[in-house]
Amino acid sequence: MKELKIPLIKSGTVIDHIAAGNAVKVLRILGIPKTHSSTVSVAMNVRSRLGKKDIVKVENREIDPYEVDKIALIAPKATINIIRNYEVSEKHKVELPDEIVGITHCSNPTCVSNYNEPVESRFIVLSKDPPRIKCYYCEREPEDIAERII
Amino acid sequence: MNFRGRDIISIKDFSKEEINYILNYSKKMVSYAKGEGHIEKLKGKVLSSLFFEPSTRTRLSFESAMNRLGGRVIGFADPTATSQKKGESLSDTIRMADAYSDAIVIRHPQEGAARLAAEFADIPILNAGDGAGRHPTQCLLDLFTIITEKKKIEKQKVILLGDLKYGRTVHSLAYALSLYGAELIFVSPETLKMPKEVVNECKELGTEPHSTSNLEKAIKDADVLYATRIQKERFPDAEEYNRVVGTYKIDNHLLKNANDKLIVMHPLPRVTEIDPEVDRTHHALYFKQAFNGVPVRMALLSLVTGEKI
Ligand SMILES: [Zn+2]
Numbered sequence: 001m002k003e004l005k006i007p008l009i010k011s012g013t014v015i016d017h018i019a020a021g022n023a024v025k026v027l028r029i030l031g032i033p034k035t036h037s038s039t040v041s042v043a044m045n046v047r048s049r050l051g052k053k054d055i056v057k058v059e060n061r062e063i064d065p066y067e068v069d070k071i072a073l074i075a076p077k078a079t080i081n082i083i084r085n086y087e088v089s090e091k092h093k094v095e096l097p098d099e100i101v102g103i104t105h106c107s108n109p110t111c112v113s114n115y116n117e118p119v120e121s122r123f124i125v126l127s128k129d130p131p132r133i134k135c136y137y138c139e140r141e142p143e144d145i146a147e148r149i150i
Numbered sequence: 151m152n153f154r155g156r157d158i159i160s161i162k163d164f165s166k167e168e169i170n171y172i173l174n175y176s177k178k179m180v181s182y183a184k185g186e187g188h189i190e191k192l193k194g195k196v197l198s199s200l201f202f203e204p205s206t207r208t209r210l211s212f213e214s215a216m217n218r219l220g221g222r223v224i225g226f227a228d229p230t231a232t233s234q235k236k237g238e239s240l241s242d243t244i245r246m247a248d249a250y251s252d253a254i255v256i257r258h259p260q261e262g263a264a265r266l267a268a269e270f271a272d273i274p275i276l277n278a279g280d281g282a283g284r285h286p287t288q289c290l291l292d293l294f295t296i297i298t299e300k301k302k303i304e305k306q307k308v309i310l311l312g313d314l315k316y317g318r319t320v321h322s323l324a325y326a327l328s329l330y331g332a333e334l335i336f337v338s339p340e341t342l343k344m345p346k347e348v349v350n351e352c353k354e355l356g357t358e359p360h361s362t363s364n365l366e367k368a369i370k371d372a373d374v375l376y377a378t379r380i381q382k383e384r385f386p387d388a389e390e391y392n393r394v395v396g397t398y399k400i401d402n403h404l405l406k407n408a409n410d411k412l413i414v415m416h417p418l419p420r421v422t423e424i425d426p427e428v429d430r431t432h433h434a435l436y437f438k439q440a441f442n443g444v445p446v447r448m449a450l451l452s453l454v455t456g457e458k459i
Contacts, residue, residue, distance in 0.1 A: 110281050112260040117241050119266060137262025138283060139160070 012038065012059040014081040014088075015071065020045050022075050023054035029070045029149055030056075030063065070103050072096040073145050076129035096128045104133075104142060104149045111138040154456030157268040157275045160284045161322045166329050169293065172449055176294050179445035179452075182218055190220030195455055198247035199225035201278070202240075202258040207418060207440060208278050208287075212255045215447035224251060244270040252455050256280075274454035276447075285319045288417055289326050291446040295439045296374055299413050303330035309368055311337045311398055312378035312423065314344040319417065320378050321348045324359070328352040334359035335368050339394045342380070365398055369408045375400070375433075376415045377423045401425035405433055415439050 018026055023042050027033075032040050039059040045052045062082050063071075071078055072094040082090040102120040106113050113121050113135065122136035134141050151171045161169075181187045197216045201209050204227060213223045225247075240263060247254050248271040256267050257278040264277030264284070279285040296303050308327055310320055314336055324344065327334060334352060336344045336359055343361065352359050362368055369375060377400060385391035400414060400423060416424055416436040428434050 108261060110259070110261050112240065112258070112262040112266045112280075115240075115260060117239050117266060119241070119269065135262065137265050138281075139262070 008086055009057055009059045009083055010086055011084050012057065012061055012082075013063045014083060015056040015058075015063075015075075016053070016079045016081060017048075017050075017077045018054040018056065018075040019077065020052035020054055023056050025074045026054075026056055026071055026078070029074060030058065030067060032058070068092075068094050069097060069100065070149055072128070073100070073103065073131050073133070073149065076131050096125050096131060098125050099123065099136075100125060100133060104145060106135040106138060106140070107142040107144070108135065108138050108140045111135060111140070113137045153453035155274055156454050157264075157277075158286050158450055158454065159264045159268060159275065159277045161286045161289045161326050163286075169290070169326070169329075172290060172446070172453065173294050173297055175449040175453060176290075176442075176446045177298070179448040183215070183441070183444040183448055185218070189218075191452060192216065192219035192221035192252075192455060195219075195221040195253075196251040197221055197223045197225075197451065198251040198254045199223050199227075200243065200247060200254060200256045200258075201225070201227050202229045202256070202263070204228060205257050205279060208257060208443070211440070211443035212276075212278060212287075212447050212451075215444050215451055218444065219448055219451060221252075221451070225255075240266060241270045244275075247271070248273055253451060276450060276454070279319075282316065282318050284322060286322070287443070287447055287450065288319055289322045290450070291439065291443045292323055292376070292415065292417070293326055293330070294446050295415060295435065295442050296413075298442070299435065300373060303327060303332050305331065305333060306373045307333045307335065307371060308374040308376060309335045309337055309365070309372045310344075310376050310378070311365065313342045313380045313384065314338040314378075315342040316381070316384055317378050320376075321345070323376070324348055325351055325355070328355035328357040328359075331357065333357070335372065336361045337363065337365050337368055337398070339363065339397060342384075342394070363397075366404065366407060369404065369412065371409055372412055373409065374413050374415060375408075377420075378417065379419070379421055379423060395422055398423065399425060400428055402427050402431065405431065408433065 023044050038061045041057045043055040046055055078094045080092050081088045100123045105121050123133040124136055126132040126134050182189050209227055216223050244267045253274045255276045255278050256264050258280050261281040261283040263280040264275055268275040300306055314320055334357055380395055382391050412433055413435040414433045418440055
C-alpha cells in the first residue's frame with residue numbers, strides 16, 4: 001500500500017509521529033474543531049519506518065509551546081513542524097517538562113487541588129515515554145490523562 | 151544535619167540518614183516526654199495546631215510535645231468552630247497561622263492539604279495526617295518503637311496486618327521498613343491486599359515482601375506484628391465486614407504460637423482487632439507506641455524550629 005498523501009499546506013503546523021490511534025486525542029487537546037476554524041487534515045495508521053503512525057495538519061495556525069506540552073502527554077514521540085510558505089521553517093520534538101502546571105486536573109476527588117484554593121494543578125513527571133505523571137499534592141497518578149486535559 | 155525550617159509532609163521527603171538522625175534525637179527526648187527532666191528549649195515559641203478533622207490522640211500527643219518543651223499551643227480541635235466552616239480557604243487560614251506562630255501542625259481531610267499549606271507558610275508545616283494520605287509522624291514513631299524495642303530494623307520480620315489496600319499510612323510504613331531492610335510479610339483478606347505499586351516500591355528498595363492470608367502460620371517466627379484497623383465504611387455490607395474483621399483477631403490463643411519476643415503494635419484507636427486480654431501480656435506494645443509519639447514529635451518540633459538541646 002502506498003503511503004497516504006496529505007496535501008501540502010502553505011502555512012500552519014504538521015504534527016507527525018503521533019502513535020497510531022491517538023490523532024483524535026491530539027485534536028481534542030488543540031480544541032479542534034470547537035474553537036478553531038482552520039482546515040485540518042488527519043491521516044491515521046500511516047505506515048512508516050517505525051510502524052504505524054498518525055499525522056495531523058492544521059492550516060494557518062502555529063501551535064504554541066504550551067499546547068506542545070499537552071501533546072507530549074498524549075503523543076510523546078510526536079514532532080512539530082511549523083510550515084511557512086510551503087517549507088518547514090521550524091521543527092521540534094515534543095518533550096514533557098519535569099513538572100506540568102495547570103494542564104490537567106487531578107483525578108482524585110478528595111485531592112486538595114480540586115477544592116477552592118488559589119493554586120493550579122501541578123504534576124511531577126515520573127516518566128516521559130510512556131507519559132506517567134503524579135499529582136504534586138496528593139501523589140496519585142491520574143487514571144486517564146487524555147480525558148482530563150484542560 | 152540541619153532541619154531548621156523544614157516541612158514534615160511525607161516520609162519520602164527524607165533520606166535514611168535524616169530519618170536516623172530524627173530517631174536518635176527522639177531518644178534524647180524520652181525522659182523529658184515522661185516528665186522526668188525539665189527543658190524549656192521552645193519557651194516563647196508558639197505552635198499552631200490546626201485540626202480540620204478530629205484526631206484526639208495525635209492532637210494531644212503534639213500538644214504534650216510542645217508543652218514538654220516549654221512552648222505554647224494555639225489552634226482548634228474541631229473544624230465546626232472555625233472560619234473554615236464559613237467558607238474560608240485553607241490557604242487563608244494557613245497565612246493567618248503563619249503570622250501568629252513559629253510552626254504549624256495540620257490535620258486535614260483532603261489529600262495533599264499539608265503540601266498545599268507548605269506553599270503558603272514561611273514557617274515549618276508538620277503534617278498530622280491529610281485525608282487518606284500521608285501521616286509521617288506516625289511512620290516515624292512506628293520506626294522509633296521498633297528500633298527502641300529491637301535495637302535495629304534491618305532483618306526484622308515484620309507482619310503488616312489488616313487493611314493493606316486503603317490504609318495509606320501502612321503504605322508509607324512498608325516503604326520506610328523496606329528502606330531499612332526489614333523482612334515484610336503482608337497478611338490481609340484477599341479483598342484488602344497491598345497494592346501492586348507499593349509492593350514494587352518495596353522491591354525497588356531491595357525487599358521481597360511475602361503475602362499470605364494465614365496469620366497463624368506467619369506469626370510463628372515474626373518479630374513484629376503490626377495490626378491496622380479495618381474500616382467498616384470500606385465494605386458494601388455489614389456481614390462481609392464482620393466476616394473479615396473476625397478473621398484476624400489477635401488474642402492470647404493466637405499468640406500461643408508466637409515467638410516469645412514478638413511485639414504487637416497498632417496505631418490506635420483499635421476496634422476489635424486486638425482483644426483486651428492481650429494488653430496484659432509482654433507482647434502488647436501499642437500503648438508504649440502511642441507514648442512514643444511524644445518524644446518523636448518533641449524531636450521534630452525542636453529540629454524544625456531550629457532549637458537544639
Ligand atoms: Zn491530586
